[in-house]
Amino acid sequence: xxxxxxxILVVFAGxxxxxxxxLPNRGDANAPANREISPAGSKGAAYYxxxxxxxxxxxxxxxxxxxxDWRGYDTLGEETVILTAGLICxxxxxxxxxxxxxxx
Amino acid sequence: MTRKDNNPIVSLLSRIVSPxxxxxxxxxxxxxxxxxxGGFQGGTMLAAAVLLIRLAAGREISQLQFKKSWGTPxxxxxxxxxxxxxxxxxxxxxxxxDYSFLPLGLEAPVTRGWGILSIEIGVGLAVMGILxxxxxxxxxxxxxx
Amino acid sequence: xTDYIIGHYAYWFTFILxxxxxxxxxxxxxxxxxxxxMNIFQxxxxxxxxxxxxxxxxxxxxxxxxxxxxxxxxxxxxxxxCLMLTAIVVGVAxxxxxxxxxxxxxxxxxxxxxxxxxxxxxxxxxxxx
Numbered sequence: 001x002x003x004x005x006x007x008i009l010v011v012f013a014g015x016x017x018x019x020x021x022x023l024p025n026r027g028d029a030n031a032p033a034n035r036e037i038s039p040a041g042s043k044g045a046a047y048y049x050x051x052x053x054x055x056x057x058x059x060x061x062x063x064x065x066x067x068x069d070w071r072g073y074d075t076l077g078e079e080t081v082i083l084t085a086g087l088i089c090x091x092x093x094x095x096x097x098x099x100x101x102x103x104x
Numbered sequence: 105m106t107r108k109d110n111n112p113i114v115s116l117l118s119r120i121v122s123p124x125x126x127x128x129x130x131x132x133x134x135x136x137x138x139x140x141x142g143g144f145q146g147g148t149m150l151a152a153a154v155l156l157i158r159l160a161a162g163r164e165i166s167q168l169q170f171k172k173s174w175g176t177p178x179x180x181x182x183x184x185x186x187x188x189x190x191x192x193x194x195x196x197x198x199x200x201x202d203y204s205f206l207p208l209g210l211e212a213p214v215t216r217g218w219g220i221l222s223i224e225i226g227v228g229l230a231v232m233g234i235l236x237x238x239x240x241x242x243x244x245x246x247x248x249x
Numbered sequence: 250x251t252d253y254i255i256g257h258y259a260y261w262f263t264f265i266l267x268x269x270x271x272x273x274x275x276x277x278x279x280x281x282x283x284x285x286x287m288n289i290f291q292x293x294x295x296x297x298x299x300x301x302x303x304x305x306x307x308x309x310x311x312x313x314x315x316x317x318x319x320x321x322x323x324x325x326x327x328x329x330x331c332l333m334l335t336a337i338v339v340g341v342a343x344x345x346x347x348x349x350x351x352x353x354x355x356x357x358x359x360x361x362x363x364x365x366x367x368x369x370x371x372x373x374x375x376x377x378x
Contacts, residue, residue: 011305016264027305029322046301046326058213059137060312062327068223072201078335086234089241089349238345
């Protein structure tokens, strides 16, 4: 059984490395993600973000503008996730009262 | 933990260092527009400053700085600030979370900048409150050290 | 060939890190060690995303007056940094929930070892009937 696990690990690693074959070189400024026009013909997101952060939101830090303005819904849902995690920890680990122990 | 005595050096040093960590965290939050930083990083550092006192002085004494029951309410206030900013833009006639409609009386890009600052404050409060609350909940029921 | 290796070796190392995390998740028997493996897996994915944002000769995505934004190859891609910023905090939250669950498991079954835990769960179920 242990050898099957090792085999799965090796096959998974080989699969990932074979899939990384088609990725662009690291640090390539002309990679499809960085172009003005993406290979599908639409406008590239990263190009727009870099060009328009100052004129759209008067903010120098592009990461902040993406986080709070252009992708505000993403951050909103993510913050709800954090709040839910805190509430789950509270509900799991609070001290149970004596009256709750009669029926678990 | 089986530690019985309170080390004065650790206690004094953490008491000196903690306010400065908080000050730098506020700088990271409010200067997030012009330098690397923002709500998540600043909120984590605020939580680190609180947890430093929690670790050094024990949980009973550290209640003077930040009470155990405050964690979840502070996080909820942060999330509420975020929702409220979005709803304010909605009430003033724009889309949800479109900050250029906030009633500040400035040009659209500057208004969006202030809206981003409001969002960052909400995120920072939420992250700080929830991290401290998770730490306190994990130590729930343990003997005080 | 040299270009290919220099352009891709960072991906390979993140995949090795990912396999270490996967090994911890699948083959370790202790629940806390499984959690450590999960965190290593998460960190490897974060490093992979950030490593795809690099542009050689580019600077951090904060506007600098001396560097024109007309040439976007001077700033690295800000999108991955934003996504991973949220992923880190969600990772902290999931780790907190996982530790809370393992604490409540330990309080009830007095063990974190997988095989012993399953035995005790079966025994507990049978005694309930």
